[in-house]
Amino acid sequence: MRTLVLLARISAVLAGILLTFITIMTCASILGRELFGSAITGDFELSGAATGAAIAMFMPWCQAKRGNIIVDFFTANCSEKTNGFLDRVGAFLLALCFGALAWRTGLGGLSSYFSNSGTMILGFPEWIVFACMTPPFALTCLIALGQVVGGFNDNLGEAV
Numbered sequence: 001m002r003t004l005v006l007l008a009r010i011s012a013v014l015a016g017i018l019l020t021f022i023t024i025m026t027c028a029s030i031l032g033r034e035l036f037g038s039a040i041t042g043d044f045e046l047s048g049a050a051t052g053a054a055i056a057m058f059m060p061w062c063q064a065k066r067g068n069i070i071v072d073f074f075t076a077n078c079s080e081k082t083n084g085f086l087d088r089v090g091a092f093l094l095a096l097c098f099g100a101l102a103w104r105t106g107l108g109g110l111s112s113y114f115s116n117s118g119t120m121i122l123g124f125p126e127w128i129v130f131a132c133m134t135p136p137f138a139l140t141c142l143i144a145l146g147q148v149v150g151g152f153n154d155n156l157g158e159a160v
Helices: 002-036 043-064 080-114 127-150
Strands: none
Touching: 002 043, 002 127, 043 080, 043 127, 080 127
């Protein structure tokens, strides 16, 4: 799990760098539009693609830190053992979902690559976004499976 958590942390840092780049690009585009009458062409396409990739890249860290929403309204009075069991079931269901997302995103990326699919204005290759999303989805799946098997260690973030 330590390696998976380290990879999750790296993925989150890369997502933060990506969002910082997009923020700088958006500010430059707005300033260019206001000061020089010319925005960065296709800035909204790049913003959308990068934001989608960044969201996927934050998912492994979110799962490692148990940052997903837990609704404990119905389980607040359950025993710790019951809650632990339900948490593992939830992690297993999440692993199934992210495994399916990784699989389908990977196939979508291959399809996009072989069809040379690109964005409308810039023609930015869409497969790149899929390629940035597939590994974090697979990593989230592996982290969730590790939590199912090994339980939850709330100090995972500090272990790395």
